[in-house]
Amino acid sequence: xxxxxSITRWLTLAALFSFNLQPATVFAQGTAFTxxxxxxNNGSPASGTYNLTFSLFNTNTSGVPxxxxxxxxxxxxxxxxxxxxxxxxxxxxxxxxxWLQIGVATNGASTFTTLAPRQQITPAPYAIMAENASNLLGxxxxxxxxxxxxxxVAFTNGGNSFSGAFNGDGSRLMNVPGAVAWQAAGxxxxxxxxxxxxxxxxxxxxxxxxxTAPNVGDVIRVSGIGAGGWEILPNAGxxxxxxxxxxxxSSGTLWTPTYSGSGGFTAVTISSDGRNIAALNxxxxxxxxxxGITWTANSASGGNSAMAASxxxxxxVSVGTGIYTSPDGGKTWTLSTNLSGCTSxxxxxxxxxLYVTRNGGPYPLYYSVNGGATWMTNNxxxxxxxxxCCSADGTHVVAIGDGHLYYSxxxxxxxxxxxxxxxxxxxxxxxxxxxIINFSGGTLYFFQNGVSTYTEHLITGGSANAIALSSDGSRxxxxxxxxxxxxKDFGVTWTTTSAPGSSWSxxxxxxxxxxxxxxxxxxxxxxxxxxxxxxxxxxxxxxxxVELQYLGNNYFLPLSSQGLISAY
Numbered sequence: 104x105x106x107x108x109s110i111t112r113w114l115t116l117a118a119l120f121s122f123n124l125q126p127a128t129v130f131a132q133g134t135a136f137t138x139x140x141x142x143x144n145n146g147s148p149a150s151g152t153y154n155l156t157f158s159l160f161n162t163n164t165s166g167v168p169x170x171x172x173x174x175x176x177x178x179x180x181x182x183x184x185x186x187x188x189x190x191x192x193x194x195x196x197x198x199x200x201x202w203l204q205i206g207v208a209t210n211g212a213s214t215f216t217t218l219a220p221r222q223q224i225t226p227a228p229y230a231i232m233a234e235n236a237s238n239l240l241g242x243x244x245x246x247x248x249x250x251x252x253x254x255x256v257a258f259t260n261g262g263n264s265f266s267g268a269f270n271g272d273g274s275r276l277m278n279v280p281g282a283v284a285w286q287a288a289g290x291x292x293x294x295x296x297x298x299x300x301x302x303x304x305x306x307x308x309x310x311x312x313x314x315t316a317p318n319v320g321d322v323i324r325v326s327g328i329g330a331g332g333w334e335i336l337p338n339a340g341x342x343x344x345x346x347x348x349x350x351x352x353s354s355g356t357l358w359t360p361t362y363s364g365s366g367g368f369t370a371v372t373i374s375s376d377g378r379n380i381a382a383l384n385x386x387x388x389x390x391x392x393x394x395g396i397t398w399t400a401n402s403a404s405g406g407n408s409a410m411a412a413s414x415x416x417x418x419x420v421s422v423g424t425g426i427y428t429s430p431d432g433g434k435t436w437t438l439s440t441n442l443s444g445c446t447s448x449x450x451x452x453x454x455x456x457l458y459v460t461r462n463g464g465p466y467p468l469y470y471s472v473n474g475g476a477t478w479m480t481n482n483x484x485x486x487x488x489x490x491x492c493c494s495a496d497g498t499h500v501v502a503i504g505d506g507h508l509y510y511s512x513x514x515x516x517x518x519x520x521x522x523x524x525x526x527x528x529x530x531x532x533x534x535x536x537x538x539i540i541n542f543s544g545g546t547l548y549f550f551q552n553g554v555s556t557y558t559e560h561l562i563t564g565g566s567a568n569a570i571a572l573s574s575d576g577s578r579x580x581x582x583x584x585x586x587x588x589x590x591k592d593f594g595v596t597w598t599t600t601s602a603p604g605s606s607w608s609x610x611x612x613x614x615x616x617x618x619x620x621x622x623x624x625x626x627x628x629x630x631x632x633x634x635x636x637x638x639x640x641x642x643x644x645x646x647x648x649v650e651l652q653y654l655g656n657n658y659f660l661p662l663s664s665q666g667l668i669s670a671y
Contacts, residue, residue, distance in 0.1 A: 135190035141183045142207070148183025156206040156215050157189050163202050163221050170195045177210055283324055288333075296321035296653070302333035308393055308642065309333045313341055317653040326648040327666065332396040335641040335649070341657045343641060345670035358587070358602040358621075358630045359644070359667045361395040368622035372412035372419070373611040375452075375574065377618030377669065379416025381433045382609075382627055383407060388419075388433035394669050395620065395629040396644050405429065405436040411450035411457070414495070414614070418454030420475060422446070426459055428475040439475040449493040449500070452534070456497025456514070460488030460504075468502060468515055481515030492532040492539075495574075499536025501554070503528075508541060508554040521554040529567060533576040540594070542567050545583075547594055560594040571612035571619065578616030582607035587621060587630075602628065618669060631669050642669045 138157070142149040155178050158171035170191035178185050195201075203222045206215030285299040291310045292300055296317045302309035308331050314321065315338055327333050337343060362382075370383040381390040388401040406421030413419075419429040422445030427436045442461065449458040459469045459478075465485035471478050486504030493500045501510045509520045527543030539550040541557075545566040548557040565588040567581035579590045580600075587602035587610065602621070610621040619630040643649060647666030651659045 134193050134195075135188050137186060138189050138203075139184070139186045142180050142185060143183055149180050150182060151180055152177050152210040153180055153185075154178065154208045154210055154212070154215070155185075155187060156208075157187075158204045158206075159191055159195060159224075160202045160204055160221060161199060163223065168204070169201075171204075172206070283322065285324075285326075287328075294323050296323065299324035299326065300333075301326050301328045302331070302643075303329045304331040305329040306397070307331045308396060310336060312336045313338055313343075313651070313659060314653070319653060319655045321653045322650055322662070324648070324650045325643065327643050327645045330397070330645050332393070332642065332644045332647065334393075335643075335651070337640060337659070341659065343651065343659045343670070344654075344661070345641075358600065358628050360626045360628050361391075361644075362389060362398045362627040364389060364400070364625045364627075366625060368609060368625075368627070369408060370410035370421070371609045371611050371620050371622050371627070372410060372416065373613055373618065373620045374412070374416030375414040375614035377613035379412075379432050380611075380620050380627075380629070381410065381412060381416065381419055382620075382622060383410050383421060384625075386423075388421075388429070388436070389627065390433040392432065394618065394642050395627070396642065398627075399434075401433055403434075403436045405433075406445070406448075408445060409447045411448045413450055413454030414452035418450070418474065420448050420450055420454075420457050420459075422448045422459055426469075426475060426478075439471075440478055442469065442478075446489060447491045449491045451493060451497030452495040453497075456493065458491050458493055458500055458502075458515075460491045460502060462487055462489060464488070465505075468500075470500075470514060472497075472514075481511070481518075483509050483511060483515040483518045490528070490530040492530055494532060494536030495534040496536075499532065501530065501532050501539050503530055503541075508539070508550070510539070510554045512536065519553060519555075524554075524557075529570060531570050531572060533572060534574050535576075538576060540570060540572075540579075542570060542581075547581075549594065561597075562588050563597045564588075564599060565597065568606075568608055569610045569621075571610045573612055573616030574614040578612070580610055580612055580616075580619050580621075582610035582621050587619075591616075600630070602630070629667075631667065640670075643667065 154176045156172045156174045158168040160166050161169050173189055173191065175187045178187055201224045203224055205218045207218060208215045283297055283299050285301055287303050288300040288309050288311060289304055293312050294300065294314050296314050300311055302325060311325055311333060325333050325335060364384045366385055368382050368384050373380050378394050379392055380395055381388055386405060386407045388405055389398055391398045405427040406423035408423040410419060410421040417432050419433050421427045424443055425441040426439040426445060428439050429436045444461045444463050445459050446462040447460045455472060455474050457471045457475055464487050467480035467485050468483045468488065469478050470481055489503045491502040498514055499512050500515050501508060506525050507520055509518055511518045527541050529542035531540045537552060539554065541548045545562040547560045549560060550557045562581055565586060566583040568584065569582045571580050577591065577593055579594050581588045584606050586604050587600045587607055588597045589600050590597045605623040607621050607623045610619060612619050621628050641649065644667045647668050649664040649668060650662045652662050654660050
C-alpha cells in the first residue's frame with residue numbers, strides 16, 4: 104500500500120512547499136521495524152537531509168500518543184526515497200489498531216511540521232499469523248487446548264499443577280507415589296524412573312540401561328516375557344548391589360535346566376565371566392553367549408571326546424578322531440591335525456598353549472604354543488595317557504600316564520612323577536599351578552608344589568565324577584553320581600547343593616566360583632550362587648522379574664526378584 108501525505112506549509116520559506124510521504128510495507132522483527140517512505144516537494148521527489156519524528160496513536164485523530172515520539176535525525180532522502188528504523192519498545196503492538204503520526208523538519212531546524220492524516224499500520228500476512236499466536240498469551244481458553252498434537256508437548260515447570268481425568272498409558276509419568284506403568288521393550292531400551300519394562304524379544308536378550316539421572320527412591324521393574332530374557336546395564340559409575348537377591352535353597356544355589364539334547368554330553372566349558380558356555384554333544388557343539396539363556400546347536404564337525412577353552416570362552420579345542428580348533432566359541436571348527444585316538448585336552452587362559460593326550464600307545468604328549476597351528480612333543484615320555492590339565496599360563500602341566508601322575512613346570516620339557524602312588528581317574532590343577540587335585544569317588548588328594556606328597560579330603564556324603572575350581576581354588580564344585588557338592592574353603596568342608604539327585608558327568612565354573620554349568624544325561628543345567636558383592640550388570644531368563652530402587656550415590660538395590668537371575 105502506498106499513501107502520499109501533503110503539507111501546505113514548510114517552516115517560514117517564502118515559497119509554498121508541499122511534501123508527500125509514501126509509506127511502504129512494515130516488517131516486524133524483535134521490537135524495531137523498518138519504515139520505507141517517499142518524500143515529495145510539491146509533487147516532485149525531494150532530495151537532501153531531513154529530521155523525522157514518529158509517534159504511535161490508537162486513534163486516527165486527536166488523543167495522546169501511546170508510544171513515541173521517536174526521532175531519526177539526518178535521514179538521507181534520495182529522489183524522494185528514504186528508509187528509517189523505528190523502535191517503540193516492547194508491549195506496544197498488542198493486536199489493536201494503531202496509527203502512525205509523522206513529523207518532518209529540515210536538518211538543523213528545531214521545529215517539526217506534523218503531516219496529516221495519520222497513517223494506519225496494517226499487518227503483513229505473517230504478522231496476521233503472529234497476531235493470532237498472540238492469543239496464546241496468559242490463561243488459555245479450554246477450546247484452544249483441544250485437538251491432536253503431532254509433536255510432544257512438554258510441561259517441564261515443576262510449579263505446574265493439573266487436575267481432571269487424563270488418558271494414555273502413563274509411560275512417561277514420573278514421581279507418582281506407588282504408580283509404575285508398564286511398556287514393551289524389544290531389542291534395547293533406555294530406562295526412565297518408575298517404569299516397568301516387558302522384555303519381549305524371543306531371539307536375544309532385551310538390553311535395558313538404567314536411568315541416567317534418577318532421584319532417590321525411584322524404581323524400575325523388568326519382566327522377561329520373551330524367550331530371549333533380558334540384561335540390565337548400569338551407566339558409567341553406577342552399581343547394582345547383588346547381595347540382596349534371595350534364593351530359596353539352603354545352599355544358596357539355584358539349578359535350572361536350560362538345554363535338552365539327544366544322547367549324552369562328553370565335555371562342558373564356561374568362560375571366566377560365566378557368559379560363554381559350550382558343550383560337546385556327539386560331534387555337535389551346543390553353545391550359548393548369554394549365560395545359558397539361549398542356546399545354539401552347531402552341526403559343524405569337531406572332536407567328540409573332550410574339549411577345553413580359553414578363559415574368555417571364545418577359543419575352543421576339541422579332540423577325538425583328530426584335533427579341532429574354533430576361534431568363535433564353537434560356531435565354526437577347523438581341523439588342526441588328524442591325530443587319532445586323542446582322549447583329553449587342556450588349554451591356557453589365552454588359548455595359545457594347548458596339550459593333547461592319546462590313548463592306546465604308548466604315545467608322547469603333544470603340545471602347541473600357537474593355538475594349534477603347529478604341534479610338538481615334549482619330554483614327559485611315552486605312555487598310555489588318560490587325563491591332562493595345565494595352569495592358566497600354560498607352563499605347569501600335569502597328566503595321568505599308565506596310572507601315575509606326571510608333572511612339569513616347563514611345558515613338559517622337564518618332568519617329575521610319582522611312581523609309588525597310583526593315580527585315579529579325576530584330575531584338576533589350580534590356575535596358578537600351585538596345587539593339583541587327583542580324585543576318586545568321594546576322596547580328593549591335594550598335591551602342593553609337585554606330586555610327591557598330598558593331603559586327603561572327603562566329600563561329605565557324596566562322590567565326584569568331575570570337579571571345577573574358582574580362579575583362586577577356594578571354591579570347588581564336584582559333580583557326582585547322586586548330586587552336586589560345593590566347598591568354599593579349598594575342599595575342607597562340603598555342602599550338598601539343590602541340584603537334582605541325578606548322575607552328573609561334567610561341570611565347569613566361572614572364575615569367581617559363583618556360576619556353574621553341569622551336564623547330566625541329555626540335559627545342561629546352569630546355577631547361580633547367591634553373593635553379597637556388587638555387580639556390573641544383571642541377566643535374567645524368560646520368566647525372571649526384578650525390581651530395582653535407586654538409593655543415591657549411584658547405587659541400585661534389588662527390592663524383589665523371581666526366576667533365574669545372574670549377576671556379573
